Amino acid sequence: MSARRLTTRRVRTLAATAVVTAVAGTAFVPATASAADKPGAPLHMTIGAPSPDGPLKRGGATESMVLTVTNSSDQAQDFHAWLNGTAKGPSPLLTDSVVFDVAALDAPATKSMVGRQDGQWQGLFYPASGNASSTFKVPANGKLTWKVTVGLGAHYPTNDSDFTLVGSGLGGNVEADPARNTVVFKTEPEIAPGKLNTSWKWDGVTARPGKRAGLVLTTTATGPGEFPAALQRTVSARTFSGGADHAQFILEAQEGGKIVRLKQLEPGRWELPAIPKGFGAAAGPVVTKLYLSLGENTDIKKETVVPLQAFLSMGDSYEFSGTTSQVGVGPAESTGSTPASPSQAPSTTPAQTPSAEPTASASTTAPAAASGGTTGGTTGGTTGGTTGGTTTTATGGGSLAHTGASSTGLYSAVAGILVALGAAAAWIGARRRRAARA
Numbered sequence: 001m002s003a004r005r006l007t008t009r010r011v012r013t014l015a016a017t018a019v020v021t022a023v024a025g026t027a028f029v030p031a032t033a034s035a036a037d038k039p040g041a042p043l044h045m046t047i048g049a050p051s052p053d054g055p056l057k058r059g060g061a062t063e064s065m066v067l068t069v070t071n072s073s074d075q076a077q078d079f080h081a082w083l084n085g086t087a088k089g090p091s092p093l094l095t096d097s098v099v100f101d102v103a104a105l106d107a108p109a110t111k112s113m114v115g116r117q118d119g120q121w122q123g124l125f126y127p128a129s130g131n132a133s134s135t136f137k138v139p140a141n142g143k144l145t146w147k148v149t150v151g152l153g154a155h156y157p158t159n160d161s162d163f164t165l166v167g168s169g170l171g172g173n174v175e176a177d178p179a180r181n182t183v184v185f186k187t188e189p190e191i192a193p194g195k196l197n198t199s200w201k202w203d204g205v206t207a208r209p210g211k212r213a214g215l216v217l218t219t220t221a222t223g224p225g226e227f228p229a230a231l232q233r234t235v236s237a238r239t240f241s242g243g244a245d246h247a248q249f250i251l252e253a254q255e256g257g258k259i260v261r262l263k264q265l266e267p268g269r270w271e272l273p274a275i276p277k278g279f280g281a282a283a284g285p286v287v288t289k290l291y292l293s294l295g296e297n298t299d300i301k302k303e304t305v306v307p308l309q310a311f312l313s314m315g316d317s318y319e320f321s322g323t324t325s326q327v328g329v330g331p332a333e334s335t336g337s338t339p340a341s342p343s344q345a346p347s348t349t350p351a352q353t354p355s356a357e358p359t360a361s362a363s364t365t366a367p368a369a370a371s372g373g374t375t376g377g378t379t380g381g382t383t384g385g386t387t388g389g390t391t392t393t394a395t396g397g398g399s400l401a402h403t404g405a406s407s408t409g410l411y412s413a414v415a416g417i418l419v420a421l422g423a424a425a426a427w428i429g430a431r432r433r434r435a436a437r438a
Contacts, residue, residue: 040175041172041173041174041175042071042072042073042075042077042173043069043070043071043072043077043079043138043169043173043174043175044069044070044072044174044175044177044180045067045068045069045167045168045169045174045175045177045180045181046067046068046070046180046181047065047066047067047068047148047165047167047180047181047182047183048065048066048067048068049065049183050063050064050065050150050183050185051063051064051065054186055185055186055187055188055190056150056151056152056163056185056186056187056188057152057187057188058152058153058154058155058156058158058187059152059153059154060151060152061151062099062149062150062151063149063150063151063185064147064148064149064150065147065148065150065183066105066145066146066147066148067102067145067146067147067148067167068143068144068145069081069136069138069143069144069145069169069174070138070142070143071138071139071140071141071142071143072141073140073141074140074141075140076137076138076139076140077137077138077140077171077173078135078136078137078138078171078173079135079136079137079138079144079169079171079173079174080126080135080136080169080170080171081124081125081126081136081167081168081169081170082115082122082123082124082168082169082170083100083122083123083124083148083165083166083167083168084120084121084122084165084166084168085098085100085120085121085122085123085163085164085165085166086120086121086163086164086166087121087156087157087160087161087162087163087164088160088161088162088163088164088193089157089159089160089161089191089193089194089223089225090159090160090193090194090195090196090221090223090227090321091157091159091160091196091225091227091228091314092120092121092314092315092317092320093120093121093156093157093160093317094121094155094228094229094314094315094316094317095114095116095121095315095316096153096155097121097152097153097155097156097157097228098114098121098123098150098151098152098153098156098163099149099150099151099152099153100112100114100123100148100149100150101148101149102123102125102146102147102148102149103146103147103149104146104147105145105146105147106143106144106145107136107144107145107146108127108128108129108136109127109128109129110125110126110127110128110146111125111126111127111128112124112125112126113125113132115132116316116317120317123148123165125146135171150163150165150185152185152187155228156187156228157225157226157227157228158224158225158226158228159191159193159194159221159223159224159225159226159227159280160187160193160225161186161187161190161191161192161193162184162185162186162187163184163185163187164182164183164184164185165182165183165184165185166178166181166182167181167182168181191223191224191225192223192224193223193224193225194221194222194223194224194225194281195221195222195223196219196220196221196312196321197219197220197221197222198217198218198219198310198312198321198322198323199217199218199323200215200216200217200308200310200323200324200325201215201216201218202214202215202325202326202327203215204328205328206303206328206329206330207249207292207293207294207306207327207328207329207330208293208294208329208330208331208332208333209293209294209295209296209298209331209332210293210296210332211293211332211333212252212291212292212293213291213292213293213327213328213329214289214290214291215289215290215291215292215308215325215327216287216288216289216290217235217272217287217288217290217310218285218286218287218288219231219233219275219285219286219312220281220284220285220286221279221280221281221283222281223280223281224280224281225280226278226279226280226282226283227275227277227278227279227280227314228277228314229277229314229315230274230275230276230277230314231274231275231279231312231313231314232271232274232312232313232314233271233272233273233274233275233310233311233312234265234269234270234271234272234310234311234313234319235251235262235269235270235272235290235308235309235310235311236268236269236270236308236309236310236311237249237251237268237269237306237307237308237309238266238267238268238269239307239309240268240306240307242300242304242305242306242329243300243301243302243304244298244299244300244301245299246297246298246299247268247294247298247299247300247306247329248294248295248296248297248298249268249292249293249294249295249306249329250292250293250294250295251264251270251290251291251292252290252291252293253272253273253288253289253290253291254288254289254290254291255273259291262290272288272310273288275312292306292308292327292329294329296332298331300329300330300331301331302330302331303328303329303330303331304328304329304330305326305327305328305329306326306327306329307324307325307326308324308325308326308327309322309323309324310322310323310324
């Protein structure tokens with residue numbers, strides 16, 4: 001899934017007069033800036049054919065082309081240039097994935113740099129006398145020209161193929177014409193790129209205070225090659241809108257036979273262990289068992305759902321892939337000590353316990369399957385299923401086991417009293433009948 005389809009993608013919009021911000025040698029330009037380009041604008045950009053023409057190799061020779069900006073109006077126009085680069089394949093491009101340089105031909109002295117935004121590679125160039133926010137001045141009915149040089153870096157992802165470069169401007173005064181401002185570079189060796197797939201599996205248990213919902217997050221890769229850097233993973237519940245100001249979501253992961261709380265980057269957003277560098281189809285699926293529950297002080301008052309989103313990023317890119325699952329959440333379940341009627345009495349063998357025998361403590365071994373959303377005890381006043389500060393798991397069904405033993409003694413006592421009263425009534429009745437016959 002591309003970054004444009006992620007609901008929480010971080011997009012910085014620019015007005016027509018906005019500037020590029022350079023931070024620590026990196027310029028950040030919105031990927032949506034090309035939307036400002038429009039037909040009939042006074043400036044027209046053309047990128048010529050690359051020379052020498054041929055496929056690019058990782059760490060190999062570069063190719064150059066002439067970029068021309070023509071002003072069709074009777075007034076000088078500001079030109080703020082940027083070139084957006086994308087790769088065909090599952091991996092985003094890092095700053096050093098592409099070799100990039102711009103030199104002035106018939107234009108003021110020029111500097112260039114590589115920027116990042118929304119998981120995309122971006123090449124910028126600007127007047128050498130200024131900075132990344134400076135603009136060129138294209139004379140009325142005139143033009144400016146530059147030589148743009150492009151090549152593949154040694155670390156261009158091996159799971160990506162063709163590299164596409166699209167020229168654009170930030171001022172809203174450049175006409176967008178893909179036939180003139182787009183160049184596609186073939187790569188060697190030529191491959192058929194695969195895909196990066198991420199999916200959720202929810203066990204159907206509703207997450208509550210002291211009750212976990214179990215989830216499995218699976219990531220797989222197809223096709224040749226591998227990712228050139230580690231894949232960072234985050235999970236977010238920040239789009240939750242269930243009418244609660246303090247939902248108090250708790251996310252935990254199964255690690256080494258135990259359940260541990262994940263690092264919370266901010267409320268409702270957690271960091272998962274990264275997938276190591278070199279991940280590809282040969283590595284097989286990465287399967288992570290997760291548990292969602294609520295804190296004791298949650299203000300969720302009714303059952304609802306939370307969109308749980310998983311995102312992947314790599315290196316200096318933003319999230320470029322992700323998936324969403326709707327997970328049921330709700331308030332704590334009622335635990336009245338005296339049932340309203342015998343029909344509401346708890347069963348001595350609840351469906352979510354592994355057997356009819358209640359256990360005094362939870363098992364420390366988590367199941368391999370995603371069934372039942374396990375949980376531990378709550379000794380020590382902690383929430384989310386922890387015992388004495390160490391998180392453990394039960395071998396059954398996702399809630400604290402309740403066998404009905406607390407009510408059995410009451411029923412036995414009541415039954416004993418009724419039997420005794422019945423016997424006494426029978427004795428009194430028999431005595432009266434004997435007295436009447438006498």
